[in-house]
Amino acid sequence: xxxxxxxxxxxxxxxxAETLFECDAPEDLATDGTVLLLADGPRLLxxxxxxxxxxxxxxxxxxxxxxxxxxxxxxxxxxxEVRVFSAISAPKPSVVFATGLNAVNALAPGADGASLIAxxxxxxxxxxxxxxxxxxxxxxxxxxxxxxxTGATKTLASGLGFAFGAxxxxxxxxxxxxxxxxxxxxxxxxxxxxxxxHLPVYPSRLxxxxxxxxxxxxxxxxxxxxxILQEPAYRKRMMAEIDPQYWIAPRLRSGLSFKExxxxxxxxxxxxxxxxxxxxxxxxxxxLGADGxxxxxxxxxxxxxxxxxxxxxxxxxxxxxxxxxPGRILRLPIAPLDQELRA
Amino acid sequence: MDNLPGYxxxxxxxxxxxxxxxxVGMRSPSLDLAWRMPSFRNRMAKRLPxxxxxxxxxxxxxxxxxxxxxxxxxxFWDLHGLNHPMITSMREHRGYLYLxxxxxxxxxxxxLEGADPNFVQYETRWGxx
Numbered sequence: 044x045x046x047x048x049x050x051x052x053x054x055x056x057x058x059x060a061e062t063l064f065e066c067d068a069p070e071d072l073a074t075d076g077t078v079l080l081l082a083d084g085p086r087l088l089x090x091x092x093x094x095x096x097x098x099x100x101x102x103x104x105x106x107x108x109x110x111x112x113x114x115x116x117x118x119x120x121x122x123x124e125v126r127v128f129s130a131i132s133a134p135k136p137s138v139v140f141a142t143g144l145n146a147v148n149a150l151a152p153g154a155d156g157a158s159l160i161a162x163x164x165x166x167x168x169x170x171x172x173x174x175x176x177x178x179x180x181x182x183x184x185x186x187x188x189x190x191x192x193t194g195a196t197k198t199l200a201s202g203l204g205f206a207f208g209a210x211x212x213x214x215x216x217x218x219x220x221x222x223x224x225x226x227x228x229x230x231x232x233x234x235x236x237x238x239x240x241h242l243p244v245y246p247s248r249l250x251x252x253x254x255x256x257x258x259x260x261x262x263x264x265x266x267x268x269x270x271i272l273q274e275p276a277y278r279k280r281m282m283a284e285i286d287p288q289y290w291i292a293p294r295l296r297s298g299l300s301f302k303e304x305x306x307x308x309x310x311x312x313x314x315x316x317x318x319x320x321x322x323x324x325x326x327x328x329x330x331l332g333a334d335g336x337x338x339x340x341x342x343x344x345x346x347x348x349x350x351x352x353x354x355x356x357x358x359x360x361x362x363x364x365x366x367x368x369p370g371r372i373l374r375l376p377i378a379p380l381d382q383e384l385r386a
Numbered sequence: 387m388d389n390l391p392g393y394x395x396x397x398x399x400x401x402x403x404x405x406x407x408x409x410v411g412m413r414s415p416s417l418d419l420a421w422r423m424p425s426f427r428n429r430m431a432k433r434l435p436x437x438x439x440x441x442x443x444x445x446x447x448x449x450x451x452x453x454x455x456x457x458x459x460x461x462f463w464d465l466h467g468l469n470h471p472m473i474t475s476m477r478e479h480r481g482y483l484y485l486x487x488x489x490x491x492x493x494x495x496x497x498l499e500g501a502d503p504n505f506v507q508y509e510t511r512w513g514x515x
Contacts, residue, residue: 266438270430277419277426285415291440298466301412301443308437311445311471313491321438 044264045243050329050337053318056380057326057343057352060364060373063093069365069372071108071149071248072354073116078131079358080116081365081372082108087118089131090363090372098131106170107161109150111191117159119147122170125161127191138194144187146170149208149248151216159189160199160216162206174292176205177222177245178271178278186218186229200229208248210256217256217335219246224264226335238335244327245293250356255338256331257355257362262293263325267306295351296368297323309345318344324368326350330385339384341375349373387456393442396475401498401505404453406483408473411442444472449485462496470494478505 047053068084080098081088082105088095107119115137116128123144126136146164153160166183168176175181184203189196200206204222211217215228217238226239226246239246244260251257271278271291281290288294289302297303308320326343343349343366350368357363357377364373387394392409400406417440420427430439447464462483464470472487473494481503485494 266434267440270434270438274426274429277423280423281416281419284419289415291416298445301446301465302414303443304414304416305411305441305443305445306437307439307441309445310441310489311467312489316445 044266044269045241047243047340047342051243051327051340053342053344054340054384055344055347056341056375056384057328057349057364057366057373058347060341060349060375062371063363063374064090064095064372065370066095066372067370068104069367069370070105070353072356072363072365072372073108073110074356074358074363075110075114076359078110079356079363080108080110080131082106082118106146107148107150109152109159111152111159112156115191117150119144119150119161122146122148122163125150125159125189127159127189138191140189140194140196143196146172148173148206151209151211151249153188154211154214157190157192159191160209160211161187161189162209162218163187164205164207164221173205173207173221174287174290174294175282178282178290178292180272181205181222184220186216199233200227200235203227205245207261208246208259210249210251212256212333212335217249219249219258221245221247221261226258226331228335239331239337244325246329248354250354252330252357255333256335257357258329258331258337259352259355259364260325260327260329261295261351261353261367263322263327264293265306265321265323267291267304267321268293293322294324295353296348297350316346318346320345324350326352326366326368328352328355328362328364330380339380341380387452387458392446392448395473398475398477399507399510400451400478401502401510404451404459406476406478407450407452408476409446409448409450410472410474410487411444412446412448414440414443416440417442444489447471447473447485447487449473449476449483477507479507480505 066083070082079090103121125140151160163185165176184206186200208219224242244263247261326349328341349366355364392412395408395410445467447470451460483496
């Protein structure tokens with residue numbers, strides 16, 4: 044398993060980030076350059092300098108969110124349905140996609156204004172059940188193109204080890220294939236190309252940066268989890284007999300109960316938790332160049348709390364991020380990061 | 387005392403005739419399952435570095451008081467191990483319970499309500515020298 048080295052060299056930038064807002068169930072962020080939108084459970088909020096205003100409310104939790112180039116809005120609800128609105132506050136959706144969707148966890152504008160890219164993480168597990176999909180070695184993730192004009196759905200890629208996050212890059216769609224720890228590019232003809240392999244983390248949503256991308260990693264790998272993935276008998280009994288919150292599996296937050304698994308390196312020694320101990324939860328955002336190569340990264344390490352970063356968007360010179368672990372919206376000004384870390 | 391929630395360590399006298407017991411770490415369901423699967427543990431020990439092995443949850447501090455019948459009378463916790471994780475030993479002395487752990491850089495002291503303020507363990511056990 045690779046280590047956090049090179050552009051992934053650890054720092055505590057995420058741990059030091061300003062907390063802009065706190066809420067119970069932050070899930071995704073979107074911006075059109077002026078308005079910053081946050082999905083918090085079933086609520087769609089507009090954030091203005093840390094003040095939240097409810098824009099609209101749905102009957103189910105929002106599982107993905109994006110703003111379209113024509114200022115339209117697309118939301119996925121509980122992974123099962125995608126609704127497209129002609130404007131952020133439009134009363135009724137202009138088109139609804141509700142068939143064949145199971146775990147839509149990310150949305151992005153397509154190559155032309157008439158399409159929308161969606162990643163559907165798993166055909167068998169719901170959008171909140173990603174840990175089940177990992178432990179069952181799920182390979183049913185899909186990348187879909189949703190035609191906003193006709194309501195048609197086209198599968199661009201399938202058989203992925205959990206698809207979680209997509210973004211157009213030229214003619215291709217960059218996709219995070221979480222369980223295979225890599226970012227791939229899916230071409231118009233459905234061909235795939237590996238862009239960024241061998242990550243020490245499970246990558247998630249992508250968003251555009253000026254000349255490149257921001258790649259989040261909602262959870263991190265560890266040797267113990269890799270080992271468990273090769274132990275079907277233990278895994279089967281663990282999943283059948285143990286409360287999921289105490290499984291040996293990556294988590295968005297950790298250290299809440301002594302019933303959680305603990306490894307030797309986690310032992311607090313001389314009053315200190317070692318930041319380099321194997322992560323049960325971790326915070327990481329990677330800045331990618333236009334070619335998908337990492338330039339630098341922002342961390343909240345094992346001794347930190349800003350873990351489970353599932354969304355990051357550029358907004359008016361800041362990087363705004365969701366740390367699902369503590370339920371925080373974080374902000375870091377980008378220019379100083381570029382100056383300090385982009386060697 | 388059977389089926390304790392943690393791993394017992396040192397036992398010591400309490401001033402009221404009962405006993406103190408340090409639980410060095412707590413049981414976790416994932417490690418309990420591993421205890422029942424010896425070949426799994428064998429492979430874990432061979433394939434993973436020692437630092438990656440499953441361990442009892444030692445980042446928790448717990449001392450319990452029990453009587454001669456083996457009944458738990460009281461418990462004191464540092465649930466998240468903020469100050470006193472991994473308590474391996476404790477000793478009551480002049481109305482306080484002193485707490486120590488072999489990987490800690492500190493000794494704790496806890497004021498015991500209603501405990502004998504003159505209780506000194508050596509003299510209780512061996513008589514005045």
